[in-house]
Amino acid sequence: MPQFARYLGIDYSGAATSTSSLPGLRLYEATPDRPTGEVPPPPSPRKYWTRAGLAEWLAEQLADGPPAIVGIDHAFSFPMQYFMTHAVPLDWRAFLDDFHKHWPTDEEHTYVDCVRDGLVGRGEERGGDSRWRRLCERRSKGAKSVFHFDAPGSVAKSTHAGLPWLRFLRDRLGGRAHFWPFDGWEPTSGSHVFAEVYPSLWNKSFPREDRTPDQHDAYTVARWLSETDAADKLPRFLRPELLTEERAIADIEGWILGIN
Secondary structure, three states: OOOOOEEEEOOOOOOOOOOOOOOOOOOEEEEEOOOOOEOOOOOOOOOOOOOHHHHHHHHHOOOOOOOEEEEEEEOOOOHHHHHHHOOOOHHHHHHHHHHHHHOOOOOOOOHHHHHHHOOOOHHHHHHOHHHHHHHHHHHOOOOOOOOOOOOOOOHHHHHHHHHHHHHHHHHHHHEEEOOOOOOOOOOOOOEEEEEEOOHOOOOOOOOOOOOOHHHHHHHHHHHHHHHHHOOOOHHHHOOOOOOOOHHHHHHHHHHOOOOO
């Protein structure tokens, strides 16, 4: 029996500001009864989703109702070297609060590059090295460091733009949300699960058809989640085979769903 009633795949974008209409920000949904399809933003002058609008939509949609799993393609945390270098507590909520104080990328009119350039926030106090990589990134072919900016396939901007919205969702949804694996490797029954994903693991498994690359990545995530849950294989991916010391690191750095 499937664990979830909704499967949401998000291809994220760190471009422009939190209220900018972004063609690279895409959302797809599947359910046990409906095939995977794109979810457009609510009617407004903006053609595409904004980061702020998507976060608000998720908070409203998931406040009630049956459990959903949401796959988002940006990192949920940083490499252990970051925590050690900046003396950030080894606690995910404390990390999110500390990051937001230095990188307020959810503020109006704020680009990620505004913080990088020292115009807003205190990003210079919480920087990183592109050679720093999380354990899950070292395990995954092609995954880049969260500090590897301005490179094809990089999730650095998406991550720095998206982390404040994870904090927002955690505040809004409270105990209804389970941020994997920080809230535990085995999600609480009935909770909505948020997990980091890497669409490149699966996007060649499904025909691209007429979708753009961003659409196809979001489609891939929603469809993979749906089909994997239907086959009762999600528990295996939610409990990857890790040594005790590796799991302790991943408790802080996070993990990419689908990597064992």
